[in-house]
Amino acid sequence: MLVSADNSSPSRSATAIWLRQDFAGGLVIIAVAGFAFWQASALPIGTLGGMGPGMLPRSLAVLLGLLGTLLLVDAILSDGPPLGRWSIRGPLLVLAGVVAFGLAVRPLGLIVAGPLAILIAAIASDEVRWGETILFGALMTALCIGLFKFALGLPIPLAPWLVGY
Amino acid sequence: MFDLIGNLGLGFATALSPANLLLCFVGVLVGTLIGVLPGVGPIATIAMLMPLTFKVDPTGALIMLAGIYYGAQYGGSTTAILVNIPGEATSVVTALDGHAMARKGQAGIALGIAAIASFFAGTVATLVIAAIGAPLTKLALLFGPAEYFGLMVLGLGLAIVLARGSVLKACIMVVFGLLLATVGQDLETGQDRLTLGFADLADGIDFAVLAMGVFGIAEILRNLESPEARNVVHGTIGRLLPSWADLRRSFGPIVRATGLGSALGILPGNGAVLAPFASYTLEKKLAKDPSRFGRGAIEGVAGPEAANNAGAQTAFIPLLTLGIPPNAVMALMVGAMTIHGVIPGPQVMTKNPSLFWGMIASMWIGNLMLLVINLPLIGLWVRLLKVPYRLLFTTILLFCCIGIYSINNNPSDVYFTAFFGFVGYALIRLGLEPAPMLLGFVLGRLMEEKLRQALALSDGSFMTFVERPVSAALLVLALAVMVVAVLPAVRKGREEAFQE
Numbered sequence: 065m066l067v068s069a070d071n072s073s074p075s076r077s078a079t080a081i082w083l084r085q086d087f088a089g090g091l092v093i094i095a096v097a098g099f100a101f102w103q104a105s106a107l108p109i110g111t112l113g114g115m116g117p118g119m120l121p122r123s124l125a126v127l128l129g130l131l132g133t134l135l136l137v138d139a140i141l142s143d144g145p146p147l148g149r150w151s152i153r154g155p156l157l158v159l160a161g162v163v164a165f166g167l168a169v170r171p172l173g174l175i176v177a178g179p180l181a182i183l184i185a186a187i188a189s190d191e192v193r194w195g196e197t198i199l200f201g202a203l204m205t206a207l208c209i210g211l212f213k214f215a216l217g218l219p220i221p222l223a224p225w226l227v228g229y
Numbered sequence: 230m231f232d233l234i235g236n237l238g239l240g241f242a243t244a245l246s247p248a249n250l251l252l253c254f255v256g257v258l259v260g261t262l263i264g265v266l267p268g269v270g271p272i273a274t275i276a277m278l279m280p281l282t283f284k285v286d287p288t289g290a291l292i293m294l295a296g297i298y299y300g301a302q303y304g305g306s307t308t309a310i311l312v313n314i315p316g317e318a319t320s321v322v323t324a325l326d327g328h329a330m331a332r333k334g335q336a337g338i339a340l341g342i343a344a345i346a347s348f349f350a351g352t353v354a355t356l357v358i359a360a361i362g363a364p365l366t367k368l369a370l371l372f373g374p375a376e377y378f379g380l381m382v383l384g385l386g387l388a389i390v391l392a393r394g395s396v397l398k399a400c401i402m403v404v405f406g407l408l409l410a411t412v413g414q415d416l417e418t419g420q421d422r423l424t425l426g427f428a429d430l431a432d433g434i435d436f437a438v439l440a441m442g443v444f445g446i447a448e449i450l451r452n453l454e455s456p457e458a459r460n461v462v463h464g465t466i467g468r469l470l471p472s473w474a475d476l477r478r479s480f481g482p483i484v485r486a487t488g489l490g491s492a493l494g495i496l497p498g499n500g501a502v503l504a505p506f507a508s509y510t511l512e513k514k515l516a517k518d519p520s521r522f523g524r525g526a527i528e529g530v531a532g533p534e535a536a537n538n539a540g541a542q543t544a545f546i547p548l549l550t551l552g553i554p555p556n557a558v559m560a561l562m563v564g565a566m567t568i569h570g571v572i573p574g575p576q577v578m579t580k581n582p583s584l585f586w587g588m589i590a591s592m593w594i595g596n597l598m599l600l601v602i603n604l605p606l607i608g609l610w611v612r613l614l615k616v617p618y619r620l621l622f623t624t625i626l627l628f629c630c631i632g633i634y635s636i637n638n639n640p641s642d643v644y645f646t647a648f649f650g651f652v653g654y655a656l657i658r659l660g661l662e663p664a665p666m667l668l669g670f671v672l673g674r675l676m677e678e679k680l681r682q683a684l685a686l687s688d689g690s691f692m693t694f695v696e697r698p699v700s701a702a703l704l705v706l707a708l709a710v711m712v713v714a715v716l717p718a719v720r721k722g723r724e725e726a727f728q729e
Contacts, residue, residue, distance in 0.1 A: 085658075085659060085660045086660065088659060089398075089659040089661055092655070092659060093401055093405070096408075100423060103423045104411075104422065104423060107420060107422060112684050112689030112691075113684055113687075113688045113689030115680075115681050115684065115685075116415075116418070117415035117417075117418050117420045120407075120411050120680075121411040121422055124404055124407050124408040124411065125408060127404050128401065128404045128405060131397065131400055131401045131404060134397055135398065135401060138397070147659075148658065150658055154450060155450045155650075155651065155654055158446065158449055158453065158622075158650070159647045159650060159651055161623075161626060162626065162629070162630055162643060162646060163643070163644055163647050165630040165643055166630070166641070166643030166644050166647070169630075169634055169640055169643070177630075178631075181626060181630055185622070185623050185626050186619065188622075189618070189619040189622070191619050192619065193619075196620070197620075197623070200620055200623070204623070204624055204627055205627075208627060208628075208631055212280070212631055212635065216283075216284065217284060218280055218635045219638055220631065220634060220638070
């Protein structure tokens with residue numbers, strides 16, 4: 065159970081090291097730094113007077129790795145807040161809604177991509193109400209089409225399969 | 230002095246043209262409308278609304294964007310007062326006493342004094358920009374690459390000190406931002422760096438995409454997590470105009486805060502963020518009865534709001550004179566300027582005086598419009614805030630998608646935004662505040678360019694940064710700021726300041 069119960073009574077035992085927020089943070093930062101260093105390792109470094117493309121990415125990756133190590137060591141040595149519980153459903157569905165919009169906007173146009181994004185994202189909320197969501201999605205899409213497509217004339221596709229643009 | 234009057238005259242002549250007035254009005258109105266939405270701060274608002282300005286000429290576009298910016302800023306204060314959900318860091322302070330006033334049935338007065346304080350601060354800040362813009366531009370022309378580099382290091386140093394939370398984490402985020410800025414083609418050789426094979430990353434990560442992901446999408450993810458706890462003030466808003474007694478009490482705080490905010494806003498590295506905190510602490514110290522603060526003291530709304538607005542506006546100074554964006558909002562302005570073919574920096578003022586002065590004059594007009602249109606519209610904002618979040622967030626999301634897609638008409642920008650939304654969410658959950666990362670990213674490219682130029686000129690010797698007095702002074706200052714921040718005594722004070 066990773067639920068962050070907030071009993072700050074003095075007798076509370078310290079959070080286990082691997083559950084500490086900064087422990088995880090340090091690991092993630094080190095991993096990012098390592099990945100960047102690996103990706104930049106093929107790029108020439110050059111000299112200080114004539115830097116190559118690899119010089120800064122690699123030095124910054126090393127610096128980031130060092131700072132991440134400091135954070136990790138600090139988390140091992142002293143107690144800190146726990147990582148807490150991550151929700152999966154909310155982020156996953158909201159991001160899926162955004163990606164769905166991106167996938168649909170070119171081939172199907174705003175008229176499909178808009179309601180699609182709204183419907184998928186709406187499931188992310190615990191209190192989804194279908195009738196309301198569908199009506200609202202249609203209304204919002206109509207509003208956006210009116211605003212962005214007609215009032216502002218942005219070149220965003222409307223419904224290529226229906227009206228050709 | 231006569232120059233100043235002549236320049237402002239040119240500015241007002243530009244800004245008062247019917248088309249520009251209309252753009253300013255629309256910008257302020259739409260900016261407030263989006264900024265009022267809970268969890269949408271100025272950064273996400275501007276990124277979302279940037280496509281609105283694409284069809285307009287550069288001057289009009291920047292006038293409109295500036296209007297969107299103040300609108301969003303003021304909208305954030307409205308939300309902070311009415312629902313106690315600050316849209317971004319700078320309105321956290323307003324929420325303290327503003328929401329307390331609202332609970333006492335004085336929401337109207339809190340909103341009224343916020344608007345009046347913002348207008349006063351905006352007026353003074355506009356004059357400050359007009360007065361010191363020209364001399365600073367002359368100074369900027371003397372800056373070589375080493376000086377520019379030193380100034381940006383100072384900016385990052387300040388950003389680390391001003392960030393909330395631990396100094397180490399802020400350092401990590403700044404370096405992470407700098408690393409993200411190296412993604413894309415190399416400045417000189419054109420080789421792809423860290424692009425992971427994505428052709429869309431050859432020009433680097435788009436700032437609007439990063440900002441929208443980290444501040445727009447991630448904010449939605451975080452809000453969805455905490456169950457709906459929005460208590461929009463029930464009952465009446467009350468009268469809007471503060472009484473004479475209220476005004477007399479607020480006058481001192483407003484004047485002091487305007488000075489503080491104007492000074493802090495000029496600093497590179499988002500000094501403006503500190504301004505409301507500094508003003509609140511100062512007023513609490515000066516007050517005869519400090520215990521009133523936190524329970525609806527009008528000074529606690531007037532001061533921070535003035536400081537906030539003054540800082541938000543003088544933050545244009547580093548951008549317009551040196552071409553260095555001091556915070557994420559200004560970085561978006563750089564993006565918008567580049568889209569319209571204007572390269573920010575000292576040359577804007579000489580090459581394009583009507584754009585420069587028109588924008589400055591429009592700032593004052595925009596502030597006046599805020600005062601005039603917002604007071605009658607408060608009822609509308611209250612009703613908007615009563616819309617449940619399950620409906621609001623899908624709307625915000627759709628606007629985000631359309632806004633990001635429209636910047637380059639490229640669906641892959643939408644995917645990258647989703648990716649950075651996840652990154653932002655992960656960072657928040659890991660206790661790593663993303664704001665310093667954005668500043669590192671903003672300054673990264675320019676810093677690399679100036680560093681490479683400076684070292685090429687000096688044949689690879691770092692002594693160039695020390696031998697040139699201005700760059701040496703800036704670097705020493707940056708070092709001093711960082712050292713002071715980790716000193717135990719200051720560290721404690723800093724933690725206390727952010728606690729409040």
